[in-house]
Amino acid sequence: MLQLRSNETLDHGDRGWLKARHHFIVSADGNPANGPLGALVVWNDDEIAPGTGFGRHSHADMEIVTYVRQGVTHEDSVGNVGRTAAGDVQVMSAGSGISHSEHNRDEAPLKLFQIWLRPRQRGGAPRWDTRKFPKADRAGHLIELASGDPKTTETLTMRADARVLGATLLAGTTLTHAPSAHLRHTYLAPAQGAILVNGQRVAVGDGLAALDEPELTITAMEDAESILVDAA
Structure with a gap:
């Protein structure tokens, strides 16, 4: 079964410095048709104005994957500081609790996908990591950017199925x-271009x-870049 969540059906937010499209319902008055998909509960398409960002705030018991479409600076309560550039990915396992901030230090608007997944288990030590994924390496095929398989060594790890x-x-x-077979739910969004699925x-x-x-056939109608999540 396929459900198109077109731009017109998504909840929108505009705080001036932050413009957001919410692919999943985030408030009681949001679109109830856009509910969670198994462990996948949030997919925000954010645009952050230059020189602004999210101040220090806290999370617990959530896996937060950020796909950067255009630079972000991260700082958290366990000593991590880093900049993730366009096309790269960062994963934060909030675990028992972590506070962090995300800012746009560049002169152009920052665009990113922020994806939240429920962890397999509550608690655990918080952690953060980032990795570069050159776009040339994924030309013409899907590559894994983050995985819930604890044995993985080639991608970022997270604590979600x-x-x-x-x-x-x-x-x-x-x-x-x-x-x-065990990941029944899939969500896909283009970061660039248009596709047929x-x-x-x-x-x-x-x-x-x-x-x-059982299978998704993805065809680019124009040059395109897409992010896909499979979740239990």
Whole structure:
């Protein structure tokens, strides 16, 4: 089953310094059709104005994956400070509790996807990590950016039954994706361009939810970049 979550159906927020589209309902008065997909509970498409950002705030018992479309600076209560550039990924396991801030130190607007997943277990020591993923390495195919498999060494690790993948496609090219049997829920959103997913058009600003789809065929209608999450 496929559900297109078009830009028009998403909840929007505008604080001046922050413009956000919420692919998943985040408040009681939001669109009830855009509910969680298993462990996947938040997917925000944020644009942060230059010289601004999220001040120090706290989280617990949540896996937070940030896909940067355009630089972000991170600082947290366990001593991590880092800058994640466009195309790169950071993962924060909030665990028993962590406070952090995220700021746009550049002169251009910062654009990012922020993805929240419920962890397998509550608690645990908080942690943060980031990794570069050159877009050339994912040309024409999906590569894993973050994984809930604790044995993984090639990607960022998280404590959720899920994985995050990314791909870039030239116009007219196609790839197929078969979710793992235990990861029944899939959500996909273009970071650039427009694609067809099993015949359904999905453009920047839209998202597509899939439940129990044995295979997804993704075709680029124009040069495109997409992020996909499989979750239990």
